[in-house]
Amino acid sequence: MLPKRTLSNFEKLPNDLLGDILSRVAEISRTSLRNTMAASPELAKVANDKRVNKKMNLNPLAMKPLQALNRYTQLMERCLQHRNTEVHYIKGIQEYFHRNNTNIGLHHLKSAAEGSYENGMYIYGIIMLCRGAEEEGKKYLEKLGWKQNKGKATQC
Missing domain, CATH: 1.25.40 (Serine Threonine Protein Phosphatase 5, Tetratricopeptide repeat)
Structure with missing residues (x-):
């Protein structure tokens, strides 16, 4: 069994705020968004935010x-x-x-x-x-x- 990973302060931000941040990342580069999602399972969950898909570059x-x-x-x-x-x-x-x-x-x-x-x-x-x-x-x-x-x- 894998040890439970502690969330960073960034990952602890409210999902609404994370969705806004990720939508801005997606607007710049789809590759950057993909890398962000790969780096954090928490952020990958938030990447389904409608703002991310609306602004996706x-x-x-x-x-x-x-x-x-x-x-x-x-x-x-x-x-x-x-x-x-x-x-x-x-x-x-x-x-x-x-x-x-x-x-x-x-x-x-x-x-x-x-x-x-x-x-x-x-x-x-x-x-x-x-x-x-x-x-x-x-x-x-x-x-x-x-x-x-x-x-x-x-x-x-």
């Missing part, structure tokens, strides 16, 4: 959304349940362009755009322009602030 998947088609499904579902904007973008790209489910894809891309995810705002705005919904498309493209900052175009 999925940028590596967002840059290559088709790689997540058959992988990361549980992570993607958890993040979708908590309205993570990056996962809406990833699902939108997958559905709209790969699976040819344009309505579902647009729903996810619009959710990403409404959540102020810049790549989502850009792609949703462009798609709306191409589909003839000029006002809708312009609305999201203008939110990117391209008129004020021309360098913004190269970021998306």
Whole structure:
């Protein structure tokens, strides 16, 4: 039988506060969150906090959304349940362009755009322009602030 491990002062903090801290770690890097969870079983329990899944940094998947088609499904579902904007973008790209489910894809891309995810705002705005919904498309493209900052175009 393993000896009972004593909790650190950090692990003794209230779960609500730990959830907030872990959500900030998740926002910076999924790898850092995974390392934190591996270091402490107590913190791993708290990592299921909805704020963690909502703020989870999925940028590596967002840059290559088709790689997540058959992988990361549980992570993607958890993040979708908590309205993570990056996962809406990833699902939108997958559905709209790969699976040819344009309505579902647009729903996810619009959710990403409404959540102020810049790549989502850009792609949703462009798609709306191409589909003839000029006002809708312009609305999201203008939110990117391209008129004020021309360098913004190269970021998306």
